[in-house]
Amino acid sequence: MVKIGVIGAGFMGAMHSQCYALLPEAKLVGIADVRKEKAEELAKKFNASACQDAEELLKNPEIDAVDICLPTHIHRDWVVKASNAGKNILCEKPIALSLQDADEMVEAARKNNVVFMVAQVIRFWPEYIRLKEIKDSGELGKLLSLALSRLSPLPTWGWENWLQNPEKSGNALFDLHIHDTDYILYLLGKPKALFSSGTRVKGGYAHIFTLFEYPDCSVSAEGGWDFVDTFPFRMSFVACFEKGAVEYDTGHNKPFAVYTAGKAEYPKLGEEIPRATDTSGNISELGGYYSEIEYFVECVGTKKKPSIVTPENARDSLALVLKEKESAEKGEKISLK
Numbered sequence: 001m002v003k004i005g006v007i008g009a010g011f012m013g014a015m016h017s018q019c020y021a022l023l024p025e026a027k028l029v030g031i032a033d034v035r036k037e038k039a040e041e042l043a044k045k046f047n048a049s050a051c052q053d054a055e056e057l058l059k060n061p062e063i064d065a066v067d068i069c070l071p072t073h074i075h076r077d078w079v080v081k082a083s084n085a086g087k088n089i090l091c092e093k094p095i096a097l098s099l100q101d102a103d104e105m106v107e108a109a110r111k112n113n114v115v116f117m118v119a120q121v122i123r124f125w126p127e128y129i130r131l132k133e134i135k136d137s138g139e140l141g142k143l144l145s146l147a148l149s150r151l152s153p154l155p156t157w158g159w160e161n162w163l164q165n166p167e168k169s170g171n172a173l174f175d176l177h178i179h180d181t182d183y184i185l186y187l188l189g190k191p192k193a194l195f196s197s198g199t200r201v202k203g204g205y206a207h208i209f210t211l212f213e214y215p216d217c218s219v220s221a222e223g224g225w226d227f228v229d230t231f232p233f234r235m236s237f238v239a240c241f242e243k244g245a246v247e248y249d250t251g252h253n254k255p256f257a258v259y260t261a262g263k264a265e266y267p268k269l270g271e272e273i274p275r276a277t278d279t280s281g282n283i284s285e286l287g288g289y290y291s292e293i294e295y296f297v298e299c300v301g302t303k304k305k306p307s308i309v310t311p312e313n314a315r316d317s318l319a320l321v322l323k324e325k326e327s328a329e330k331g332e333k334i335s336l337k
């Protein structure tokens with residue numbers, strides 16, 4: 001049994017807690033939040049204990065792993081503290097906002113020999129997993145092009161409105177669009193070059209368009225959270241292969257489609273994943289969160305280092321997003337070695 005402490009009882013803390021509660025191999029022991037009432041509310045739902053100071057979870061010898069669901073600008077401090085306390089760690093994405101912070105986190109976990117996984121959840125999302133299988137197996141031939149998009153109303157739920165403070169969240173480029181940047185790296189490796197252009201707001205980008213160059217495939221990704229509150233959150237991709245196409249769009253009635261000559265199929269994926277009990281925030285289902293957390297619990301329980309997403313992978317995704325920012329600021333294509 002892997003005993004868990006959740007740090008941060010906001011939107012993601014609640015989502016992750018639901019997943020631990022559904023996993024027979026995990027036990028949610030404690031929940032910490034500076035807003036004690038948030039910790040108490042969540043702890044009551046899941047029969048855990050609540051505290052205001054997360055240090056209490058780090059000092060609790062019963063706890064094997066902590067799940068850091070804190071605003072991004074404080075990920076570094078808590079990952080380093082948790083590593084030094086010998087706790088295994090799941091930390092929400094993005095890993096951090098600077099490479100220096102990311103490197104310190106990776107090093108602290110390495111030095112203390114703890115499991116450290118960053119929650120790059122799209123690597124665990126059923127439709128994105130299927131796209132990777134189709135690409136890797138070559139069943140539809142070579143991938144010719146891929147367009148990804150992630151569009152959201154402005155996130156307003158954050159503690160003290162941290163999501164809208166670019167120094168704390170990095171804005172849509174770092175907080176939202178990094179999901180697709182990370183997936184592109186997972187699917188195709190490092191691009192040869194990139195060019196980004198976006199909608200600049202104070203201190204960052206609320207909407208970004210990036211073209212990623214690969215030797216034999218063209219890739220674009222759009223991410224923006226500058227939509228009005230009635231706009232439904234949507235993530236999507238269209239992948240064009242030599243012998244077919246694969247499409248996913250959460251705005252469609254049949255979200256996932258595989259098109260081959262003379263045939264359109266609409267497989268339902270992830271049917272085995274339990275349904276969410278709380279659907280507040282911009283995501284209505286547990287989707288990849290459940291599989292991601294199941295994998296983290298398995299890694300901690302079997303003392304294996306995560307390989308689906310390594311700390312270095314999360315750091316590389318941040319590095320690429322920083323290049324996208326540089327490209328958009330300079331208005332120039334950036335070559336990547």
Ligand SMILES: NC(=O)c1ccc[n+]([C@@H]2O[C@H](COP(=O)([O-])OP(=O)(O)OC[C@H]3O[C@@H](n4cnc5c(N)ncnc54)[C@H](O)[C@@H]3O)[C@@H](O)[C@H]2O)c1
Pocket residue numbers: 007008009010011012013032033034035038052054069070071072074092093094119121157158159160162175
């Ligand atoms: N994977 C995804 O799809 C996804 C979606 C949303 C957010 N996130 C990520 O999850 C993380 C958290 O975002 P959120 O939306 O849950 O934010 P949130 O504001 O809803 O929750 C953060 C919580 O942390 C608490 N907190 C702040 N400082 C603390 C401290 N020192 N100790 C204990 N608690 C503290 C706040 O009171 C708040 O309840 C961010 O890194 C964000 O990028 C990921």
